Amino acid sequence: MTPGARRPRADAARNHQRLLDAAAEVFGEAGIDVPMSEVARRAGVGIATLARNFPAREDLVAAVFGAAMTAYADTAAAAAADPDPWRAFCGFIEYVCRIPQRDRGFGQVLTTMFPGVEALESQRQRGLREFIRLVNRAKKAGGLRPDFSPHDLPLIMLATGGVTRAGTPALATAADRLIGYLLQACAAGNTAPLPGPPPPRELYRALESSRPA
Amino acid sequence: MTPGARRPRADAARNHQRLLDAAAEVFGEAGIDVPMSEVARRAGVGIATLARNFPAREDLVAAVFGAAMTAYADTAAAAAADPDPWRAFCGFIEYVCRIPQRDRGFGQVLTTMFPGVEALESQRQRGLREFIRLVNRAKKAGGLRPDFSPHDLPLIMLATGGVTRAGTPALATAADRLIGYLLQACAAGNTAPLPGPPPPRELYRALESSRPA
DNA sequence: CAAAATCTGGAAGGGGTCTTCCGTTTCACC
DNA sequence: GGTGAAACGGAAGACCCCTTCCAGATTTTG
Numbered sequence: 001m002t003p004g005a006r007r008p009r010a011d012a013a014r015n016h017q018r019l020l021d022a023a024a025e026v027f028g029e030a031g032i033d034v035p036m037s038e039v040a041r042r043a044g045v046g047i048a049t050l051a052r053n054f055p056a057r058e059d060l061v062a063a064v065f066g067a068a069m070t071a072y073a074d075t076a077a078a079a080a081a082d083p084d085p086w087r088a089f090c091g092f093i094e095y096v097c098r099i100p101q102r103d104r105g106f107g108q109v110l111t112t113m114f115p116g117v118e119a120l121e122s123q124r125q126r127g128l129r130e131f132i133r134l135v136n137r138a139k140k141a142g143g144l145r146p147d148f149s150p151h152d153l154p155l156i157m158l159a160t161g162g163v164t165r166a167g168t169p170a171l172a173t174a175a176d177r178l179i180g181y182l183l184q185a186c187a188a189g190n191t192a193p194l195p196g197p198p199p200p201r202e203l204y205r206a207l208e209s210s211r212p213a
Numbered sequence: 214m215t216p217g218a219r220r221p222r223a224d225a226a227r228n229h230q231r232l233l234d235a236a237a238e239v240f241g242e243a244g245i246d247v248p249m250s251e252v253a254r255r256a257g258v259g260i261a262t263l264a265r266n267f268p269a270r271e272d273l274v275a276a277v278f279g280a281a282m283t284a285y286a287d288t289a290a291a292a293a294a295d296p297d298p299w300r301a302f303c304g305f306i307e308y309v310c311r312i313p314q315r316d317r318g319f320g321q322v323l324t325t326m327f328p329g330v331e332a333l334e335s336q337r338q339r340g341l342r343e344f345i346r347l348v349n350r351a352k353k354a355g356g357l358r359p360d361f362s363p364h365d366l367p368l369i370m371l372a373t374g375g376v377t378r379a380g381t382p383a384l385a386t387a388a389d390r391l392i393g394y395l396l397q398a399c400a401a402g403n404t405a406p407l408p409g410p411p412p413p414r415e416l417y418r419a420l421e422s423s424r425p426a
Numbered sequence: 427c428a429a430a431a432t433c434t435g436g437a438a439g440g441g442g443t444c445t446t447c448c449g450t451t452t453c454a455c456c
Numbered sequence: 457g458g459t460g461a462a463a464c465g466g467a468a469g470a471c472c473c474c475t476t477c478c479a480g481a482t483t484t485t486g
Contacts, residue, residue: 009453012463035443046465051445152394155376155387162375163368170415173408174368180407181365185398187405194393195386202383222432222483248473259435264475 018043023064027105062117065109069123076130086143097160097179101172113208149197231256236277240318275330278322282336289343299356310373310392314385326421362410
């Protein structure tokens with residue numbers, strides 16, 4: 001319907017893009033909870049323009065991180081197709097855990113569910129599906145312990161995210177060390193039983209409301 | 214000096230205690246960043262009374278968690294004296310990691326430095342000293358991997374704290390599973406090299422400013 | 427029991443963020 | 457170029473939090 005959509009004005013399109021760029025920059029440095037006015041300031045536009053383009057913070061987050069979430073799912077798919085599943089598993093975990101070091105905002109997005117944002121959640125689910133494939137292959141190949149659960153992934157994300165949160169370089173190297181511990185714990189040699197995982201449904205529901213102050 | 218400190222009025226003492234009780238309750242449930250007005254409301258006093266007793270949030274935090282921090286250091290000392298160091302190490306790590314499940318506020322306090330609060334920091338240091346003793350004994354006894362650093366303790370605290378933060382029961386069982394992974398990674402059987410730890414000075418400095426929004 | 431010292435609660439003030447409104451400016455089309 | 461529609465930016469309003477002040481209530485003391 002409504003095929004006669006007018007071409008948007010040039011300055012409007014430019015401002016839209018500027019806002020996206022500024023938001024990507026600010027969110028990456030300081031997380032997705034920065035004041036909206038700071039985004040507008042960096043974009044060189046007024047706060048009203050920001051509010052008109054993205055009425056809610058969630059809209060801006062979705063627009064900024066849609067591509068990153070797709071790239072994340074693509075990376076999972078590539079890992080799942082790797083001929084050496086255990087190596088790919090380790091590489092993927094490292095990749096995921098370093099995300100909040102590179103982009104603090106995307107780190108938050110990865111550990112927060114946005115039930116209303118289809119673009120984000122569909123890619124997240126695709127990433128999880130690919131990760132499940134990767135896990136199964138890594139178990140079959142023998143590198144990964146059999147009782148590893150694919151739903152330990154958000155757990156690992158939360159853990160390293162908690163370390164990286166403050167964002168200083170010292171904590172970044174600390175997070176790398178944590179990854180080292182965790183990967184060794186995931187190796188097939190470990191046979192001691194683990195506490196059971198929580199029911200996935202509850203786990204993911206908990207992630208929906210996990211953006212506190 | 215000033216030896217003639219008058220006995221405080223009975224109602225003032227009662228309100229002081231009420232504030233401490235209410236703060237312990239609220240901080241435990243919702244963390245140490247809850248609005249001060251909420252503390253006053255639960256204590257059944259006005260906000261002015263709260264402000265007079267504890268001018269800064271830090272003062273209230275110190276008063277509420279001083280005893281808990283001492284208990285933490287005591288627990289570390291008991292573990293360091295345990296005849297079975299590796300078992301004591303595992304027990305202590307579990308104890309520490311479950312703290313934010315039981316008391317969200319104290320979990321935050323444990324991973325945040327309060328440079329101005331002697332009562333808190335001296336006990337924290339005592340706890341760390343005892344933990345270092347425990348680590349050395351556990352390494353000698355052979356249960357703990359030799360390249361474990363005592364300064365991995367805040368790392369582990371941050372990691373489990375990050376998982377527990379949302380506070381739902383599902384995430385509590387998830388945190389237990391994380392502890393399971395980490396303890397297995399700490400066992401002496403693991404010989405794969407770890408990424409080096411960050412310089413302790415920088416690490417602890419990073420913890421001084423880690424109470425973001 | 428009354429005076430003095432102490433303590434109390436609410437209201438006002440200041441800082442911060444987000445949303446909404448509106449007069450003005452800029453662009454696209456003819 | 458001129459004109460109408462679209463987009464702009466800043467100000468105003470609402471909300472939340474913390475701090476400070478003060479008139480009134482309460483307890484202690486002689």
